[in-house]
Each structure stands twice: as structure tokens, then as C-alpha cells.
Amino acid sequence: MKIKKLILILVLxxxxxxxxxxxxxxxxxMVYRIARLTIDSAQLENYKALLKEGAETAVRVExxxxxxxxxxxxxxxTHVTVFEIYxxxxxxxxxxxxxxxxxxKNATKDMVKSLELVDVAPIALGAKPGAIK
Amino acid sequence: MKIKKLILILVLxxxxxxxxxxxxxxxxxMVYRIARLTIDSAQLENYKALLKEGAETAVRVExxxxxxxxxxxxxxxTHVTVFEIYxxxxxxxxxxxxxxxxxxKNATKDMVKSLELVDVAPIALGAKPGAIK
Numbered sequence: 001m002k003i004k005k006l007i008l009i010l011v012l013x014x015x016x017x018x019x020x021x022x023x024x025x026x027x028x029x030m031v032y033r034i035a036r037l038t039i040d041s042a043q044l045e046n047y048k049a050l051l052k053e054g055a056e057t058a059v060r061v062e063x064x065x066x067x068x069x070x071x072x073x074x075x076x077x078t079h080v081t082v083f084e085i086y087x088x089x090x091x092x093x094x095x096x097x098x099x100x101x102x103x104x105k106n107a108t109k110d111m112v113k114s115l116e117l118v119d120v121a122p123i124a125l126g127a128k129p130g131a132i133k
Numbered sequence: 134m135k136i137k138k139l140i141l142i143l144v145l146x147x148x149x150x151x152x153x154x155x156x157x158x159x160x161x162x163m164v165y166r167i168a169r170l171t172i173d174s175a176q177l178e179n180y181k182a183l184l185k186e187g188a189e190t191a192v193r194v195e196x197x198x199x200x201x202x203x204x205x206x207x208x209x210x211t212h213v214t215v216f217e218i219y220x221x222x223x224x225x226x227x228x229x230x231x232x233x234x235x236x237x238k239n240a241t242k243d244m245v246k247s248l249e250l251v252d253v254a255p256i257a258l259g260a261k262p263g264a265i266k
Contacts, residue, residue, distance in 0.1 A: 032204055034214060052257040059259030067260040069202075069216060071165055071253035080256065081167060083202060083216050120204035123213065124185040126192030127200040127260070 030066070031086040036116040039078045043111040048072070050111075051080070054104030062098060064091020078113075163199070164219040169249040172211045176244040181205070183244075184213070187237030195231060197224020211246075 039047045055068040064087035073079040086092040095101055172180045188201040197220035206212040219225040228234055 034204070034206075048256050055257040055259050059261060065259075065261075069258050069260070070256040071167070071216075072256060073167075074252040074254055081253070083204075119207045120214070121207055123181050123203040123205060124188040125202050126188050126198075127202070128192060128198075129262070 029088040030122075031084075031089055031092050032120045032122055033084045033086075034118045034120055035082040035084065036118065037080040037082070037112055038114040039080055040111050040113055041078050044078055047080075047108055047111040050104055050107050051082075054100050055082070057100040058095060058098065061100070062091070062095055064088065065095055162221040163255075164217075164222055164225050165253045165255055166217045166219075167251045167253055168215040168217065169251065170213040170215070170245055171247040172213055173244050173246055174211050177211055180213075180241055180244040183237055183240050184215075187233050188215070190233040191228055191231065194233070195224070195228055197221065198228050 051070055055070050058065040059068055066087055067083070067085040069083040071081055073081075086095065184203050188203050191198040192201055199220055200216070200218040202216040204214055206214075219228065
């Protein structure tokens with residue numbers, strides 16, 4: 001009976017630690033951004049392939065790149081939106097100096113007709129575990 | 134030795150099944166959408182609380198609501214963007230008839246000054262497992 005209680009206390013304590021860590025990380029340090037781009041229609045397929053490669057590499061190899069969701073509008077396929085989440089400002093700085101980002105940036109510089117970077121803050125970030133990847 | 138081989142084959146077969154399931158689900162059935170809203174500045178805090186409650190409830194209780202990311206622009210806090218992923222069209226239809234969505238919709242109808250719903254398709258959806266929630 002005593003051991004069971006001890007285990008229960010340990011489990012609750014661990015849960016508290018983790019929930020605290022998540023809350024403080026989400027509220028204080030993470031960087032959230034939306035990038036809105038317009039792409040040259042003649043180079044759209046090439047652009048999408050380069051963006052896909054760059055985004056997937058970043059999430060795979062950079063510990064501080066938490067999420068990159070890139071989509072295009074069905075009615076205006078040259079309108080691209082990227083929703084970006086970084087662990088903190090340092091992770092974002094590391095990302096824009098990474099070889100895969102510089103490769104993407106250089107390869108797509110004549111494809112991007114406009115680029116708007118919008119800093120955002122979260123209202124709700126709901127995702128089922130494992131639902132996307 | 135024979136049992137080990139059998140286990141290895143079973144594991145590989147299971148991985149094949151799952152990777153196929155993921156690929157087909159992502160490509161063919163999922164519904165991706167961006168909602169862009171402008172909110173009455175006098176009611177912004179109330180609106181954000183209602184959106185947060187509605188979005189978190191939907192992801193928690195509806196099996197087909199995979200992800201709802203809601204953010205506001207730091208420079209224009211009344212500009213809200215929601216990035217939505219549903220398992221399929223039926224899941225989206227179920228969502229907009231759910232009690233929590235109808236509660237949100239009714240409670241916020243005089244707070245929303247403009248609403249644009251944009252159907253999108255994925256280029257890359259990279260997210261670290263467990264990074265957000």
C-alpha cells in the first residue's frame with residue numbers, strides 16, 4: 001500500500017513538472033510566424049518542390065524548428081502560406097543560417113514575387129498527437 | 134533465430150501498412166483550410182477566450198478534428214488566422230454541427246467583422262512529434 005502511494009505521488013510530481021515545462025515554453029519563448037508568399041506561376045511546381053525539401057529537412061534536422069506547415073490556396077495556387085513555430089529566437093536565427101534554408105532561399109529568389117512575414121501569437125494550438133505525421 | 138526473423142518480418146509489414154495508410158489519408162481525404170477573421174477590437178479578449186474554448190474542445194472530443202491552430206497578428210491583434218485540418222469532409226460537416234461549434238458561432242456572431250474561408254492544399258506539413266502539445 002505504501003509503495004503504491006509513493007508511485008502515485010511520483011507520477012503526479014512528474015506530470016506537474018512536464019505540464020509546467022510545456023506551459024512556460026509555449027507562453028514565453030516560442031516564436032510563431034506566418035509567411036505569405038506569391039510565386040511566379042511559371043515556376044510554381046519547382047518552387048513547391050524546393051519549399052517541401054527545405055521545410056521537411058529543417059523539421060527533421062533542426063531541434064528548434066518545431067513545426068512548418070506550408071500550403072497553397074486551391075483557387076489561387078500561386079498564393080502560399082507557411083505557418084512556422086520555433087522553440088525560441090535562437091532557433092529561428094540558427095534556421096535562417098542553416099545550409100538547407102540558404103539553399104532554398106538562393107534557389108527560389110527569382111520565383112518569389114512577394115513575401116510578407118507576420119509575427120503572430122497563439123490563441124489555441126490544438127493538435128491530436130501523431131495526427132499529422 | 135527463426136522467431137527473430139518472423140518478428141522482423143511482422144514489424145516491417147506493420148510499418149508498411151501504417152506508412153501506406155498515412156500517405157493515402159494525407160493525399161486524398163484530409164480537408165485543409167485557413168480562416169481569416171477580423172474581430173471587433175472592443176470585444177477581442179472575449180472573442181479569443183471563446184475561440185480558444187471552442188477549438189480546444191473540438192480537438193479533444195471530435196475524432197475527425199485533427200488540428201486547429203488559432204493565432205492573432207502581433208501588430209494587428211484584431212486580425213486572427215485559424216489553420217484547420219480535418220480527417221475528411223464528413224468530419225468537417227460533423228464539426229460545424231457540433232454543440233461546441235454552434236455555441237462559439239452564436240456567441241461570437243456580433244464580434245466577427247469579417248470572415249474569409251480559404252481552401253488550401255498541403256505542400257509540406259512538418260511537425261516534431263509532441264512538440265506543440
